[in-house]
Amino acid sequence: MNHEYLEAIARAASAAVGLDAADLEPIKVAENAIYRLPSSAIVVRIAKPGQEAAAERELSIAGWLRDSGVPAVEPADLTTTFVIQSDHPVTFWKELPEHRDATAPEIAHALRKLHELEPAEFLTDIDPFVRLDQRIDAASTTSPEDRRWLRGHLAALRERWVDRIDGMRWGPVHGDAWEGNAVTTSEGTTLFLDLERTSIGPPEWDLTSTAIKRSSFGWIAREQYVGFAQAYGHDVETWPGFPLLRDIREMRMTCMAVQAAGRDSTRALQARLRVDSLRGRRGPRPWSGWEAMP
Incomplete structure (x- = not known):
């Protein structure tokens, strides 16, 4: 715009x-x-x-x-x-006061505090698939065959979500707890930004955001992830329901990329790389080449 x-x-x-x-x-x-x-x-x-x-x-x-x-x-x-x-x-x-991106353990401590709250009456249940159909429809630089695959993959994820495994008690979740959406001030206070996706949902949804930075993309070292899991008190990767949340997160990131490529052709290479990863064309995780998108 x-x-x-x-x-x-x-x-x-x-x-x-x-x-x-x-x-x-x-x-x-x-x-x-x-x-x-x-x-x-x-x-x-x-x-x-x-x-x-x-x-x-x-x-x-x-x-x-x-x-x-x-x-x-x-x-x-x-x-x-x-x-x-x-x-x-x-x-x-x-x-905001002077600040920096929060570290993984700082995010974990902040999430624990959020997850312990009783939910506000106006909060609604999380929708893991919000806007994904529209993002696929807008993927004008993605091949018709890949768009068909994405729609089929989205349908399969929705079916898996219906039959999901129960984990921790549902409560308030940030919904998009990436580094950058949590910052730490010069006084040491960690606070959340970008509250658009805050909902009622499984706490594991927030924990998966950091877990896939290691297991899916290799963005952080195992030591960093271990520090995050220890600070929170739970390793979401050991939970049987983790693969579903991981797959949904990867799909959300891919749909964001294909939509962005539809608006800006310079994003097409990143979009294709993400689709190829999901389709098994780039071998097993962690996949190299995934880059954070603004």
């Missing part, structure tokens, strides 16, 4: 809530556009049209976590933290 157009939305939305956007700076312009207002220490987040309910829900989750004592990004101290501007939902957040 046009960066100038999104910047104009950020400026207009800021003015609508009484903020001076003269010093507006981009942080990340991708599926959601994020800007900061340094003078106000506020972050402006622009979602896609049609995501109004999700944007308001994320604000509610952030407020609930704050009240529950689980550190996370917080809504800005404004009378209004949500507006619609040119059909785009726009939300306003407190800027």
Whole structure:
């Protein structure tokens, strides 16, 4: 989407809530556009049209976590933290203090605290397959045969999910607990970002995010993963239900890549590599060449 157009939305939305956007700076312009207002220490987040309910829900989750004592990004101290501007939902957040990406053990400790909460009434059950059909439909650079395979694989995963193995008691899960979605401040507080996928689900769903960084992609060493599992108190890879969650996570990452390649042909090589991995064309895990996508 046009960066100038999104910047104009950020400026207009800021003015609508009484903020001076003269010093507006981009942080990340991708599926959601994020800007900061340094003078106000506020972050402006622009979602896609049609995501109004999700944007308001994320604000509610952030407020609930704050009240529950689980550190996370917080809504800005404004009378209004949500507006619609040119059909785009726009939300306003407190800027984070100085921070770095959280380490694996830090993420584990933060997840334990989150998973121990009683779920808020407004939280709904996790949907592991949200938007995957649409992402496959948008995969215009993926061959028709590979798209058919992806649809069949998605159908098989849905059937396996229905017959899934029970593990730990379902409760609040972050839903996307990757490094980068959890940061640690200079004072040592680890907090969660990107609360869009926070739901009620199996705690193992969050643990699988770190486990596959080792077992599926070789992004981290075994020692790092062991530190994560010890910090949480459970090694999800030893649980019989792990292969299903691993396979769903890999599918989600692949569908994200094929959709991105449909918008930007420079992503086609990464998308093809991921499809080939899932289809067994690149040998057993861990697969080399998978790269994090912004």
